[in-house]
Amino acid sequence: MNRKYFFAAVIGFVLLALVPVFTHNPYYIHLVETIMIYAVLLFGLDIVVGYTGQVSLGHAGLFGIGAYTAGVLFLKVGAPFWVILPASVAVTALFGAVLALPALRVSGPYLAMVTLAFGTIIQILINEMTFLTEGPMGLKIPKPTVAGYKFDEVSFYWVVCAMLALSLLVVHRVLRSQLGRAFEALRGSPVASDCMGVSVYKYKVYAFVISAGFAGLAGCLYAYSEQYISPNTYNNELTVLFLLAIIMGGRKTRLGALLGATIIVLLPKLLDDLEAFRIVASSLAALMLVGGAIGVGRKITTVATMAVPVLGTAALAAFSFWLESITDWRLSIFGLMILFVVYYLQDGIVGFVRSLLGRRSASQSAEHHVLASGQGDPILQAVKNTGEDLLVAKQVLMQFGGLKAINQVDLRIKRGTIHGLIGPNGSGKSTMMNVLTGIYVPTAGSIEFEGRSVVGRTSSDIALSGIARTFQNVQLFGEMTALQNVQVGLHHTFDSNFADIALATPRSRREEAAATQRGMGLLAFVGLADLADEQARNLPYGKQRLLEIARALALDPQLLLLDEPAAGLTAPDIKELVSIIRKIRDHGITVILIEHHMDVVMGVCDTVSVLDFGQKIAEGQPAEVQANEKVIEAYLGGTAA
């Protein structure tokens, strides 16, 4: 962890722990306790919402499961606290897995609906299964007793404090590790994740399970904190509040989660006090007006853009004076806040403040990576035996409805060669590549790689068995740095699991350091070492394409598929590209190259296959193919000029 942040965190926790020392009012102690509990849940929710980028409307349900597991175990089984705590976490994590199952194959609005359905079902079940949960009557739970010591208000507060610290540590470690990168990759590009060996299905489940674990912990603590739980707490209103907290505080930051928790706990209290609300609303409106005027004056923004927030806050302030009580309008206020944050404050308050201070965004490590000298060759020497058949495709047919995109194509790729695949637009080249990497399943035909069939296997399985690729439309993980992108490709080098990461075992630290080293080496190989800490989406286009190659090489592939790597590149970039391709071949890695740039193809390929209308019309050495009548006709049409 960065020095500065570490010390800031320590100081923060000391202050938090001292709260009951400074004030003896149980109301305030309880308030801060609730904020901390919500923060634990939000750390977990951020994994799903901030990192994998999905909307989860089911976390209130998971929270409820955690609370009720604690309540039921206490009431029905009389279990001790040190059993209940881990049990709540485990049971909720299990439910997280259950939730992940229908969510596996869907994303976006469908996934949101799945989580909403889940949350609603949980609430119904808690309400109806009175034999277990006492239904609407609710459950009473006293503060825990451990080894004869009964916790009181203050000592339990310190337990919560400790749990928050622990959660922070674990979440931080997880998100900094290969797990965190895998989660972000899911959002950046699910297709690329699969093709880099990070199975979208698997990691989606992990994200939900880990997130649920945190929700379970929070739920359990909440039960003991409130000492009374009932089903109607864990409703859709709460789940929306959790989402508001994350997006308002700021995704992908721990501080954002804490800030968000504070906002959603204090906000209802504020809304209960009409006078205070009027003051806050009026100040906000005034602030907006002044800020907007300055912004327009400095040409940072325009009148049109500022019109909505300025008028909106003014209307809100006016509205607050007209009302007798604001409590009834609580939900509308939340709704308006969501609307505001979604369009005007996309990175949350923390993100906004960071951008004001000119800092880079959360996902970037504040670290600066330098290439260590004296490193070995970052690219694994591929298996020798040049010349034997590496990939054999026989009579491959890929049919979409009536269209035969690939029509009875045979392809034989020899180890250690650079094999070009060319043809006019729509001839089936990219389709072939998608078939080879498992994105499409061929309608018929066989494809064997190193003697094993590829047909029907998942993309991530194929990637892990030695076939790597780049994409025609760049599929980088935009919000991650160049180094992190390559490290996702290195995911297969990690053996450490969640426990290793949470406990920061020597194995996990070793593997992370090794991945950083190798990642830097791979970046240096394509000439991007000094851009290691730049966000991938900010790189110039030519460098993005090189980064994709470095990432693909991280898989230690036997076969590398390059899909139009020279497209959109300038002449000097193309020269660099060609020399990189040659160096890759020199490491024994076989390359299939789809390209339109004839100079590149002719200059670097050993063999060239030509497709037209999904069929192979020519094959041979570049010069032969270039002079082939059929090929010329396919490209130029008719008798050529």
Added chain:
Amino acid sequence: MEILLQLIYSGVALGMIYAVIAFGYQLTFATSDTLNFGQGEALMLGALVGLTLVDRLGLNYWLAIPIVGAFGLLQGALVERIGVRPAIKIKSEFGWIMSTIALGIIFKNVAENIWGRDDLRFPSPLPEAPMKVFGANVLPMELLVIAGAVLMMLAVEFFNRKTIYGKAVVATFNDRDAAKLMGINTGLVITFSYALSSLTASFAGMLIAPLTLTGATMGAVLGLKAFAVAIIGGLTSGMGIIVGGIILGVAETTTGFYISTGYKDVPGLVLLLLVLAVKPAGLFGKSAIKKV
């Protein structure tokens, strides 16, 4: 046996309501790849506005329907303008999901404050005495619901097939860019589809209100279950949502009777989860082909 048939009739009527709401989801999803998470609230507002017109202002039920419809059109256009259009512009899926959720919350809260939190009775425009069909009871209102839902969907189909504007909407659904090349203002088409979607939802609200209790909370779970129906229909098939709606409606009325009313919402939600787990494209839909 009689009871089962009665449950089936009620189930079909309920299912048609789901189908109508689901139809609204299909409309917006087809033209803009977005949908309104507050669709249930649109239904709720239609029912409550209708209640005010009929109960408070003494307006005739049949005259109130077009007024409620007009209200629905406006409400839908508002949702599109505030919640969806900015998100489409910045290409943020998260944006329209969250903002339609937010708008739904706001509408519900406004409704609570205007009409109160209690459920209200909507006076039925038709006689309340049940009729006998094949020996089992069915309420005239239930028959009206079925007829009304089918009529409305047919009307939209007619519009789509016979008028040039309707064809423009279908064109937008087929290929938005190509539609623009034809001189079709696809932005307007999207606004229109949201307006139409809320129109159908408020109309559905008017239909179902006399059968159940009307209140600010009536929309939420309805919207979710209607989504299940829309998914079963594959978000593109009209026939699919009618079949799906009927299946769900009947499953619910039978569960509610034979097991317990508290659990009656569960079949629909579990169905949603199952369909999305097994065949996300829906029973009637077609899987999209990814282009990389």
Added chain:
Amino acid sequence: MLTIKNLEAGYGKVHVLHGISLEVPKGKVVTLIGSNGAGKTTTMRAVSGMIAPTAGEILLNGERIDGMESFAIAKRGLAHSPEGRRVFATMTVTDNLLLGAFPRLTGSRPKGDVAGDLDRAMDLFPRLKERRDQLAGTLSGGEQQMLAMARAVMLNPEVVLLDEPSMGLAPILVEEVFRIIQNLKEQGVTMLLVEQFAAAALNVADYGYVLENGRISVHGEASRLKNDPAVKAAYLGGGH
């Protein structure tokens, strides 16, 4: 009729066109040829408003249309038969054609005789006449291409953009498509034709521009370009 001046355009970070200029005079057929990735389709998209140019001007009958939305440009009489055909698959052939005349039917362009034009389109494209009530998605590639072209003509346009009409078509269908283009030319339709198949395009066009890596490398009378070795080099490499 249609003038392009120093057009620059691309997709996000990728700059495809680096400043191209060309003229399509009234009643003439101008062709833009070049190998894949050279920027031909990007040019068409910039002209019809599917993408916004980053620099340069596009003028239709003296009015600047660069930066306008494609539906606004269509209303001004520019019809685009896009790459990949993009017919409305769930609608009938007749409905597709009627939609081509959408601005005429909704008051944005002079109405004229839509029904009559529909009949004339059917005569020009006999295959479409046979299949008038068939769903466009069930037509073969060649028939869809004809539908796309007929649909564009239904606008009664000032100028027609034809984007890679031969793409994905078997040679015999390509011949038919080009015969129809020749027919349209004889009727005086102004066309900008983008083609990968240089030979066929240069046979039907009056004037040609060769696009290479986002720049015009050669241009001239189509008959002269046919024999220019620079054209072959632009496609198969090894020229420069």
